[in-house]
Amino acid sequence: MGLINVHSYYAGQWTAADDGARAIANAVTGEPLAIAGQAALDTQSMVDFARTKGGPALRAMSFHDRARMLKALALELSKFKDELYSLSHTTGATTPDAMIDIDGGIGTMLVYASKGRREMPDGDIYVDGELEMLSRNGTFVGQHVATSLHGVAIHINAFNFPVWGMLEKLAPTLLAGMPAIVKPATATCHVTEQSVRRMIESGILPDGALQLVSGGLGDLLDRLDYQDVVGFTGSAKTALMLRSNPILLEKSVRFVAEQDSLNASVLGPDVTVASPEFDILVKEAVREITAKAGQKCTAIRRIIVPEALLGPLGEAIAEKLGKIRIGDPALETTRMGALASAAQKADVLDKARQIAAECRVLTGDPDAFEVDGADRTKGAFVPPMLFACDDPDTANAVHSVEAFGPVATLMPYRNLAHAGQLMNRGRGSLVASVITHDPAVARTLLIDAGASHGRIYVNNRDSEHEATGHGSPLPHMVHGGPGRAGGGEELGGIRGVMHYMQRTAIQGSPDIISGITGTWIKGAAKPKSSVHPFTRSFDDLAIGDTIEAGPRTVTLEDIETFAHFTGDTFYAHMDEEAAKANPFFPGRVAHGYLLLSFAAGLFVSPDPGPVLANTGLDGLKFMKPVSPSDAISVALTVKRKTRRTDEYGEVRWHVAVLNQDGDDVAEYELHTMNEYG
Template structure:
């Protein structure tokens, strides 16, 4: 095919490369594949378009609306992913590598869509934590909320994941209600451009929600303000240059960095040859060295094994690496493709030479290795290279040099404390793994190493069949790490969304907080229900709608019958003298669950209606014991409503039980599923 002109998408227009464009190559053949970049791109117009068009369009939508948008985009991408697979072979990756990138990115979008619907409200305001009581009588309260930033998110992505790297940032950004300008690495920007085209041509995205810069950003970062976010993935050197720019520092512009790190894997002291853990360790390390030709920010760069196991690990790992067929990623039998470019290949070799000053290469010769249907003189191919460092305590470069390719170094440790000390010398990483069947080893590793790592991955015979692997960041959990890893976090479910929102503390009366949060707060105005609330559909119910029930007396016969019927004959309900010796009770008292059962009997409407199911209760507390002769009554209020699917939504009810003296005896939140129609 002819050369690819990779375009930018700015303010609703596709912009072709100009004379300032940079060429990029086919990683397999070494031939020039295309060009990208436009030095005259109007970055201020792009920013204005995002802020003035994209942002307002997204902020009109609720979190649930945005979650549905993300799901629809993921579904559309999934239907078009073969075209992304086909194009991605030029990056040097195998089909399995493309699945990590493309399927992984689409899967991440689905997770954020699900979390947006299940963990965030059908509103524009996110409630962060519970209401804080700031006054004695509860008339002055506090609440943390989060709202969409009114700027733009600039995403600067790395070359190794042109699809996943974009989508794992884009999903939480859109869910937060913030427009994005995506800037992929030039080496693989052609794959990102296709993914962006697919999303834009779907017609699903609001105008201004997504723009693309293929090539350089120009002075865009110098035009950002306090409502903007920069999210960066790449080298520590580039991250430092960008985040330390005077304009970024002066304006306290949010800068989220996920950068290179020296991730490690520890073979536990219990995982000796012959155990399932030893075999698992070899398999995991080999996979991390060869998947995407080692071009993963989470790949294992340092391997730690008990000193007595080092030789066995080298032998077993070398044997497994020897079975890895390298070559054209489309050729039958190939298991590892090329690096992304010949310049990246040269960089890896330079870094490997530095590692070689402190370690001996025990497997893999970059000057002599077999290739499957490929030319080593043209393509960016390297074999897996395993080094052994015999003196890890005195070594320096082993612990600060990352060869971003199929290169790893094994080191021996004397005991677990020694292993942890060596692992931490990486000065912060995205992930470290520990393969062990000993829970005490896992706990000691957490206490010693967690502060230096964004993720700790433990695996053994119990979890190995379902585990996702050392190198697989999951959208449910944060992806990032301290120190050398950048100090930032990405993904992590709603935590990732919060990077694109502002947390604000609000203070006021219960009525004010209820109006802001769309969630009824005790003490706010109660609206008398026009009919029994269980006869009203999801949409008919209003926040704060309340009924007060008639009282019911609790008798000694009730308590004894409940005890006999349930088998709960705890002494506080059956033995008056024993109960009086308990500092919590005045004598025999009613069961807490008896109170809940009687409360339900007081407020439930028994006939068929919009209430489909009781799905549970939250935050149950018993405040005051109830004796025989006391009575209870119930206040039932609509606290919050959340749509769940096309037919019904969740209603959260605030339930308060009081006694004959209007003292609270119990409080909880009841969850029901209510139909939209009668």
């Protein structure tokens, strides 16, 4: 089999590696595997193609259209998982390692597809936060919104996750309506290229939405402007070099970095050798040291434990690490494969030597270990290495040198304050874990160390069977960290989408803001119709359509009947003197839930129709008490509409309950599912 020629894909064309190519070796055998790179890239055509083709095509789609596109892409990639697993073996990854990368990336896309449909509108303007009242009478209001940037996102990814690293950035970018140019690390770019090929060949993406650079970037960053975004994952040294680009600085190009991280795991002082949490830490540590051969930005590098448990934990972790089968990742018996390249191996061994200079070696001799099915001297193999640092206060390397491989260091702490200090010696981390059954321990460490960590993962006997693991970033939660970790945030649900959008404050009258956002707000026009809105289909309803109904007089008999029927005999409803003594009530008052029931009786149409179900309400507030003999009316207004399935959509209604003086006594948002017309 000849060398794999890893192509780039830009301006709608696949371009082969040429004289400017760099060689890629098989991580397992050390033999030549592929070439990637071009002597010269037409970077301006890439940027132009993204801006003139990809961007307009994506922005012409709604958030829901883009979410459906993401789901289709994820399902398409799922068809090719086995071939991607096999290709990943050449990078040193076992099949379980490849599943973390490939299945994890596909899963991330599916989460963003779901969140796009559930949490974003079926339109092109995202409403961010609540309405701000900017005037006394409500005729001038403000709203934050977000719209797609009109540039291109440049994604520069690390070697350790050639699929997940791409998809976790690509999903929120495409959902935001922004095209992307992906630049994977050269050592594993052949896996990324195959994933991109499958997505391009599917025909799901519009032209220009996704381009690929296999090899060097050329002068691509010099072509960027203020509408563009750079997302980077890799070393702090490279991040500093990239973010210091004069063009990026001059043009205020957004730069989101996720870089080095000396993540810690802390065992709480409540834990003993007999505690379930002791075994949980051992399991977490072994998994994080060996998964992906320790080549994870979220892997545990420092294990911080009570002084009395340093010896027992060292023995327990070292014993399990000593049983790890190292070998050809294609073998089913292999638990840990090779590092991604010979260069990576050399770097890890150099960093391990620096750490060993101030520590004791508990296990892992890089010159004496067995490898199944491969020659360890030719492949990029290293053993799991565990060190113990008896004096972490005076040590330096363990808190400043990251060996990006299967390397971790145990260290003792005297008390909880000391544990927090050691956590923070990493100078900013992506994640720390706290293994404890005591909420007070978790709370104290959050207060002491939260400012230095992007995520804190707490696990114990109650959560261990469903916890996702110290080193597993989830698309729902922020992935990033302060300081050394880069100061950026990726993922985090819709927060991740916002990196590729511009937040704008809009101000104007309620009619203007309502017209822009597609959401009726209080004070905007309310067209009234003689046709009951519950008899009208989803498509026939317009934002602002309103029905007013009532009045209905609330009697003392109503209040007492409701109290005895429901069992809610709270004194404010049943005892005149006690109610008058309460500063909130003039005397006996109606139950809030009685008012909701009466309001529904006023606006609900009893006949079968396009309203299929009431699925809940949000934002309920009671604003003024209702006394016996007060008369209530209701105004039901179409606030927002969202298509959900092929058969029905969600309608959100603003419900205002008023008394005989026209004062609001209650407000809430009602959700119904309505058939299409």
